[in-house]
Amino acid sequence: MNTREHVVAMANQIARNFVVRDRASAAEATARHIREFWDPRMRALILEEARTDAPALSPEAKAAALIAADDRAATAGKP
């Protein structure tokens, strides 16, 4: 399995674990998790996947990838 396949599986799994608590915030929670634990290349890959026409991502995972990318600039300088 290469990184791309792996991050897709990981993102789907993370999102699934957050969804069971609260669908509404699952994407947010997944995005936070991705920002906190994934290295930049993995984040770039998941964003790439999210932007394809038929991403192998669940809706929440796809939303999370996009949120994570948007906020990356915003969180760069956080204490």
Place this chain on the structure above:
Amino acid sequence: MAADPEADFGTPARHGAPVRLTIDGRAVTVPEGTSVMRAAALADAAIPKLCATDTLESFGSCRLCLVEIEGARGTPASCTTPVREGMVVATQTERLKKLRRGVMELYISDHPLDCLTCSANNDCELQDQAAAVGLRDVRYGYDGANHLDAPADVSNPYFDFDPAKCIVCSRCVRACDEVQGTFALTIDGRGFASKVSAGMPEDDFLNSECVSCGACVAACPTATLNEKAVAEIGTPQRAVVTTCAYCGVGCSFRAEMRGEEVVRMVPAKDGKANRGHSCVKGRFAYGYAHHGDRITTPMIRASTADPWRPVSWEEAFAYAASELQRIQATYGRQAVGGISSSRCTNEETFLVQKLVRAGFGNNNIDTCARVCHSPTGYGLKATFGTSAGTQDFDSVADADVILVIGANPTDGHPVFASRMKSRLRQGAKLIVIDPRRIDLVRTPHVEAAHHLPLQPGTNVALLTAMAHVIVTEGLADEAFVAARCDMDEYREWAAFVAEPRHSPEVLEAVTRVPAANVRAAARLYATGGNAAIYYGLGVTEHSQGSSTVMAIANLAMATGNIGRPGVGVNPLRGQNNVQGACDMGSFPHELSGYRHIAGAEGRRLFEGDWGVSLDPEPGLRIPNMLDAAVDGVFKGIYIQGEDILQSDPNTKHVLAGLKAMECVIVHDLFLNETANYAHVFFPGSTFLEKDGTFTNAERRIQRVRKVMSPLAGLADWEVTVGLANALGLQWSYGHPSEIMDEIARLTPTFAGVSYALLETEGSLQWPVTEAAPAGTPVMHADHFVRGKGKFVITDYVPTDEKTGPRYPLLLTTGRILSQYNVGAQTRRTRNTVWHEADVLEIHPFDAENRGLASGDWARLASRAGETSLRVLVTDRVAPGVVYTTFHHPETQANVVTTEHSDWATNCPEYKVTAVEVSPSNGPSDWQARYQAAADRARRIEPAEPAE
């Protein structure tokens, strides 16, 4: 005068109101319940004794310790006589002296007389007492009945039993009962025919239930039970206190030496983690340090197809550095990384992550905790605020209910298990949640109140069912929750678990545990008094490992079982320093002390001290390093003290990753499996060869002290320094204490730690700060580290690893007492006598259906791969579940495990693999090919002849 930590006061300490008495005219004050013997010893008026020792309850058999008490008849034994207010005791009257000589006369009339050539010469309490009573004449002569022709039992690989020297004091029997809790020894026969027996008369120590913990050897006052090493090497001359390098209990040992040779490792009585006890590994299995497989010179090779070429340290450092620099120049800064060791010291691990962060300029640093307790780090940080257990080991003595989930302490943490069993024998209740009927479920004088043998992979469902019971039956401690946790989050969580779909009755279909048992267990946990949870890799190595940890934390908070002795959430950390490795910042997203790398304040602190700027982005975890290697963007790695090819899951994937890299640096004691695919080999040093500290599962920092020079010339920390300096980092450390000083400067929870303080205190449990200058035994006493405890909703998400017609069974894994993890150390000691190969445990129904009998070869296949090993048919596993250990590389167990992992941390799901088992006629092709490749990869060029 400093107290002798090994002093023996005869009987155990008691705690109670002070009692004043007079002994030989001296006033003494001791706690109520103390024996007269102990009071006398504390008052420097020690009374002669043989059967009494203060690690065991008094017995009253030798009759040497008689005293006279004013107002009382006769001459009672001081070991079994408790003190009384105003008691007046005489210990040395003429009558007592005569009686003691009389007793010694009887002993010596049935004992060998060649002390001078005995292995216990000068270390024998019988000798001491014969001298103390002034024995000059054995008037019975030496022709009476005796036991001197009893044959010795030398079956155990590490110690001998010579009954001819036995004085039947029963210390060994009592030690096996009270200290170890195995009850393997007894006295066979009665009267003069009494003899110590390891079970039935035809049993010897090796085939008995003895687990070779050495407690009997330590307790024996004569040479009857003695280490073979003492007989072979001689009496030790000096002792150095150090810490065991096997598991997360972190036993304190006195390394008794002759020169630079270890004669024996004796558990230290004042070790706070082990209190004088040990297991077979730390006690006896240190021989790997001198095994012929030890590599003592650095080696390099351009290609893994070439044999290894021994070189000097300078050349090895230069080559490794140049390769790493070349790779970064070609592929980018992120193309290299490191894996720190959970078996090396805190100081060494800190330097490895410093090398990566300051030297490589990235955060690609990870550690073996990835594959074991990373979910603990995540889960407890989220709920409590600290990535560590909440108690110390002593805490178990105050527990009323003990819940063990996903752990097998009698095998994995034996010394702690003995303390747990001691508390259970006193009446504490036990709940075991495990697919397998582990020893603890029913062992001498201990029986679990509830064993819940759930389907592998359903931990969260079961814990949710228990939470359902606690909430719906009104058993939660809402006062605690209101005071200490976020009430809104609690209500959300309570509403969630209270839903009908989370009842034990509904979830029984998932967990396969009868609802009545779940209800009973939940009620016991919630209402049985102080309730403590102990868990292990059966919790973390799952796709919902982090969720399970949080579910455990939820249960503890909901029932108020946090913040005092006797309760808590206790992860049984596996490795000797995995807690330390995590503390030292070995995770790619965290600096030491668990501060996220994105946090500017933490980074500034390090940048100021190190003089470099740090990458603020999280780095790669081990599985992601391997993915990136397969992608072709991760090319170099420095691996210290870890064998990822044997211990990580999905061997084929690990292999693909290693093969794709251009510079694999392995820093280890032996040519391990990973080294087959390495280009640089740095020979490592054992715990005997270096100074440093380990941190055990109690957050207890303990000293490791060097007793011999490193075989390869450099201690591990010196090797990392060498590599760093070859990269131009200009590090200079004179001694590991300087590294600890740096750690303390940069890590708030370690602020007060120093080697000087460790000398005076013996050990320190972090946090060690101004608020807690001597450390912190119990955490979250008034408030959680994060403030309010957080209830995290954890719903059950079944794993993707599903059984089906092709793979109908579930494989789970574990370990055994005598071998340790991948067996790198234990396979190179005499412990191999106990577990020569891994076996597959299979239930009789499943074995029958497949035509398998114990001892047959079987093919174990999963979607990931297949391997072969022998089976053992047993009903310890439930139908549908199979179990094996992973101690031998030949087994290739990880060929079978999958790429599934914990959602939050990527901790591999070792515990759930869908498999099929079928008869086979021997090792698989893969195993044969692998073995051949390994043999080729281990060739070393012969040394150049001297000019």
Place this chain on the structure above:
Amino acid sequence: MRGRGGAGFPAGIKWRTVAEAAGPVKYIVCNADEGDSGTFADRMVMEGDPFALIEGMAIAAFAVGAQKGFIYVRSEYPDAIAKLDVAIRLAAEDIAPFRIELRVGAGAYICGEETSLLNSLEGKRGEVRAKPPLPALQGLFGKPTVVNNVLTLAAVPHILADGAEGYAALGTGRSRGTMPIQLAGNIKHGGLFETAFGLTLGEIVNDIGGGTASGRPVKAVQVGGPLGAYLPPSMFHLPFDYEAFAAADALIGHAGVVVFDDTADMLAQARFSMAFTAAESCGKCTPCRIGAVRGVELIDRIAAGGGRAAGPLERLPQMRNVNARPRSLEEEIGLLTDLCETMKFGSLCALGGFAPYPVMSALCHWPQDFGLAPAVEAAQ
């Protein structure tokens, strides 16, 4: 009522200790192991009037708050076992909720010692436990336990029914009430004779027992079982009373009285005491485990003419510190006396602790049987 098993400890005090002990679980244990040679009173009670015993146990249970009782009866009493089995079933309703269980021993004399008995009941080796703690506080399975002899418990219903004053009016000194004395050995009228304390030993042996069965003169009487002192006719004035016997270095024990005529060899009797101790020793404590064996060896040497030459090991030149000169008869007797002192003061329980009684009394009163001049009194 003082315990009739041998220790003579006031039963009421024992019961009160258990009654006042903390904890909800308590036990009544009846010691029916009657192992002493020449004793059969317990057996006759169990075979003849088992309900008295059962009622006594039920009363004890009521008094102290016990829920369960055990009768530990020796395996060598099959008829008593059968009787008790039926009697317990018949009485079950009457004593409920208190329940009694019958447990059978397995041939160890030492299991008549209360702590060994408790270990045996718990399924462990019949090994003596150190005291303290007393069984009254930490007994069976660690719980407060009343351990009483059959006779003690069987007397309880009568004391309550007929009145304590009446019972206490019988007897002498601090030995109140009656004792079923068991007359055995070389005696004309052997059997069970229950009477108030206070009769002299002579009255018991001669008037009640009728002297020896053989018609020959009485040489010695052993009272209190195989570890009781041997008493010569010169001590027949002793009243049957706990304190009077103790003052004379003798014991009442379970009130077995075994008579010997003048064909008895007191040295052989002393040897028997040591051999018995060695055979029945639990082996836990040194003075009894090793001492009893050495005692037999010593007495054998004394019987063979006394004295001990240096042994082959002692004569080796490597044994520099040893005292290799031969020992005289007097020295061997001195060693036997020292051994007895070590066993008397050093033993963990009354098995080793009382073995010196028969040996030293035999030595003291019949020195000629040991090869000493009749007038020589061995040192106490």
